[in-house]
Amino acid sequence: MLFVGVDIGGTGIQAGVVNEEGKILYRKECATKVEDGFEKVMDDINILVRSLLGENDLDIYEINSIGFGVPSFINKKGLVTAVNLGWYEVEFIESLKNKFPEVKVYAENDATVAAVGEAKFGSMKGKDIAVMYTLGTGVGGGIIINGRAFTGANGMGSEIGHAIIGENYFDCNCGNNGCLETFCSATAIIKYAQKLIEEGRESIILDMAEGDIKTINAKMVFDSYREGDVVALETVNRFKLYLSKAMASMVNTLDPDIISIGGGVSRASDIILEGLDELVRQHILYKKEDFTDIVCATLGADAGIIGAAFLS
Amino acid sequence: MLFVGVDIGGTGIQAGVVNEEGKILYRKECATKVEDGFEKVMDDINILVRSLLGENDLDIYEINSIGFGVPSFINKKGLVTAVNLGWYEVEFIESLKNKFPEVKVYAENDATVAAVGEAKFGSMKGKDIAVMYTLGTGVGGGIIINGRAFTGANGMGSEIGHAIIGENYFDCNCGNNGCLETFCSATAIIKYAQKLIEEGRESIILDMAEGDIKTINAKMVFDSYREGDVVALETVNRFKLYLSKAMASMVNTLDPDIISIGGGVSRASDIILEGLDELVRQHILYKKEDFTDIVCATLGADAGIIGAAFLS
Numbered sequence: 001m002l003f004v005g006v007d008i009g010g011t012g013i014q015a016g017v018v019n020e021e022g023k024i025l026y027r028k029e030c031a032t033k034v035e036d037g038f039e040k041v042m043d044d045i046n047i048l049v050r051s052l053l054g055e056n057d058l059d060i061y062e063i064n065s066i067g068f069g070v071p072s073f074i075n076k077k078g079l080v081t082a083v084n085l086g087w088y089e090v091e092f093i094e095s096l097k098n099k100f101p102e103v104k105v106y107a108e109n110d111a112t113v114a115a116v117g118e119a120k121f122g123s124m125k126g127k128d129i130a131v132m133y134t135l136g137t138g139v140g141g142g143i144i145i146n147g148r149a150f151t152g153a154n155g156m157g158s159e160i161g162h163a164i165i166g167e168n169y170f171d172c173n174c175g176n177n178g179c180l181e182t183f184c185s186a187t188a189i190i191k192y193a194q195k196l197i198e199e200g201r202e203s204i205i206l207d208m209a210e211g212d213i214k215t216i217n218a219k220m221v222f223d224s225y226r227e228g229d230v231v232a233l234e235t236v237n238r239f240k241l242y243l244s245k246a247m248a249s250m251v252n253t254l255d256p257d258i259i260s261i262g263g264g265v266s267r268a269s270d271i272i273l274e275g276l277d278e279l280v281r282q283h284i285l286y287k288k289e290d291f292t293d294i295v296c297a298t299l300g301a302d303a304g305i306i307g308a309a310f311l312s
Numbered sequence: 313m314l315f316v317g318v319d320i321g322g323t324g325i326q327a328g329v330v331n332e333e334g335k336i337l338y339r340k341e342c343a344t345k346v347e348d349g350f351e352k353v354m355d356d357i358n359i360l361v362r363s364l365l366g367e368n369d370l371d372i373y374e375i376n377s378i379g380f381g382v383p384s385f386i387n388k389k390g391l392v393t394a395v396n397l398g399w400y401e402v403e404f405i406e407s408l409k410n411k412f413p414e415v416k417v418y419a420e421n422d423a424t425v426a427a428v429g430e431a432k433f434g435s436m437k438g439k440d441i442a443v444m445y446t447l448g449t450g451v452g453g454g455i456i457i458n459g460r461a462f463t464g465a466n467g468m469g470s471e472i473g474h475a476i477i478g479e480n481y482f483d484c485n486c487g488n489n490g491c492l493e494t495f496c497s498a499t500a501i502i503k504y505a506q507k508l509i510e511e512g513r514e515s516i517i518l519d520m521a522e523g524d525i526k527t528i529n530a531k532m533v534f535d536s537y538r539e540g541d542v543v544a545l546e547t548v549n550r551f552k553l554y555l556s557k558a559m560a561s562m563v564n565t566l567d568p569d570i571i572s573i574g575g576g577v578s579r580a581s582d583i584i585l586e587g588l589d590e591l592v593r594q595h596i597l598y599k600k601e602d603f604t605d606i607v608c609a610t611l612g613a614d615a616g617i618i619g620a621a622f623l624s
Contacts, residue, residue: 073598129465143565145457152567153441154602162597163561165476166490174597178478178557245490249475253455253565255464285474285486286385290466 002058004049004066005309007110010034010084013045015052016305017063022121024305028052038090046099065104067311068096069113069304074155106311110304112149112158114297115142117307118260122299127257131250132297133160133243135265138173139181143254149311161185165246169195183242186218186265193221193235203231222268240276247276248283251292262297269296314370316361316378317621319422322346322396325357327364328617329375334433336617340364350402358411377416379623380408381425381616386467418623422616424461424470426609427454429619430572434611439569443562444609445472445555447577450485451493455566461623473497477558481507495554498530498577505533505547515543534580552588559588560595563604574609581608 002025007014009032016027030048033040045068053060070092072082078093096105108116115124115132124130128147134140139161143150151157161181162174170191172179182188193205194213204227206213208220224232247259261272277294281287299306314337319326321344328339342360345352357380365372382404384394390405408417420428427436427444436442440459446452451473455462463469473493474486482503484491494500505517506525516539518525520532536544559571573584589606593599611618 153569154567156598157565157567159564159597162564164557167479176595245476252471252474255466255469257465283488285471286468289468
């Protein structure tokens with residue numbers, strides 16, 4: 001049986017035909033022409049999927065279902081508001097059904113989709129209760145309960161990047177203070193390193209950025225950490241401390257079988273995972289018990305296509 | 313069909329025969345002789361349940377199942393460590409099965425049991441995804457998913473009183489800083505009012521305590537709030553602010569149909585619920601969407617017997 005997964009991002013749309021083993025057999029992509037508006041982007045998605053199938057001699061009736069990941073929340077009415085697509089309460093689910101009347105369609109938030117992919121074929125494979133933190137520009141999340149995507153009563157759950165876990169020196173884009181996203185996103189890591197350097201601390205991070213503080217990225221911070229740079233050490237340790245507080249609260253709340261860390265930040269998996277388990281243990285309630293395995297994601301960017309393909 | 317629910321507390325054990333409509337038909341209680349040790353308490357529970365049945369001409373084979381609530385975590389092996397019962401890794405589930413071989417037995421943490429009761433017959437009746445905060449000396453929690461008690465992969469979930477939601481001026485009993493319990497338990501309310509008074513603030517709370525700061529209780533704080541006392545106002549507002557942060561994080565994570573507040577503190581339900589909805593809305597991510605109803609528990613102390621009776 002074959003499945004199609006479509007990962008709709010702010011700059012590009014990736015589509016893939018996936019087999020039952022989670023292998024992407026064929027793939028095709030196109031640009032997201034945000035400026036052309038919702039209807040045109042939906043037309044482009046239709047063309048993308050149908051040409052992906054046509055070019056590989058597949059009939060749409062051979063496809064079990066098509067799943068879509070969107071950088072947004074999908075409300076109970078199927079409406080989507082996705083700021084970086086310029087969509088405001090667009091009839092996304094209705095439009096998908098109209099474009100693809102021949103086949104079942106499913107859609108979820110992209111972080112939830114990534115969690116489904118990791119739970120089906122990646123780092124969280126075969127786990128009943130699984131939580132994924134996607135650490136990138138922001139912090140997204142996906143929750144799997146009884147093997148299926150869980151987004152709550154109104155579809156707005158699993159936004160674990162906006163769990164309030166402390167007090168921070170700047171507010172979150174969502175208007176609150178203390179969201180996990182403001183401690184543990186790539187943006188948060190960059191901001192904190194910049195803050196320390198602006199306060200006069202010396203660091204090789206600034207050398208890596210060729211003296212331009214604005215061009216610092218998270219990779220430079222992790223690379224400097226490897227060199228023993230004190231500012232990088234302080235920045236990464238703060239990141240890990242708050243990540244462990246968030247994960248401990250998650251263990252105390254959902255007690256998952258496994259927690260997986262994905263997103264761009266997880267490329268520094270060796271640094272992130274080192275001692276994290278012990279740090280989480282310090283912050284949970286039942287410190288002597290076996291608890292949640294903590295790992296990094298394994299599917300990389302493909303989780304978007306694979307997870308979407310296996311939505312149900 | 314009849315069910316038996318047993319609520320095991322640090323001072324007393326309550327047992328009840330409950331019908332299918334959640335009505336307690338007969339009840340009986342005994343003291344918890346903590347000092348006699350685990351085996352003796354289990355014997356007392358056996359005697360309590362059997363005499364409750366005998367006195368009401370009921371045969372144990374007429375009972376569908378017996379459920380138990382304990383002030384503790386039950387691990388995967390059925391072992392219980394309950395500090396205020398003086399139990400350390402006792403074989404609780406094994407012992408229950410030996411005492412009551414004629415009938416199915418179930419057991420859960422008491423806050424989870426209360427949530428089951430409220431979800432079956434009380435404030436959260438008929439809701440698929442429901443969360444209960446029990447605000448008492450500490451803060452307990454119960455999570456219902458798909459209508460059933462959810463405690464996670466290792467049974468240590470739903471301890472939402474130990475979600476880390478900020479930074480506090482004193483540490484939690486669990487060893488961490490910033491647990492919900494340190495902001496929103498009765499103990500936390502008392503401590504904060506005492507702190508303000510010790511700092512020299514005038515308050516009628518102290519008059520209610522007849523000048524003895526050590527005897528302040530949460531009821532005095534809420535009663536003083538009704539009188540417009542500024543220290544009480546500040547204390548209650550702080551409590552509500554952090555409660556709203558915890559609930560907003562819960563909405564962002566599990567997006568429940570309903571959240572119910574139980575425990576002793578919820579007796580001041582009018583004060584607690586006033587404006588709480590709006591405060592939670594301010595702290596959630598999707599501020600314009602319909603979200604979780606927030607209510608107070610309705611079964612009171614009976615939730616312990618009723619919820620235990622309907623464990624499955």
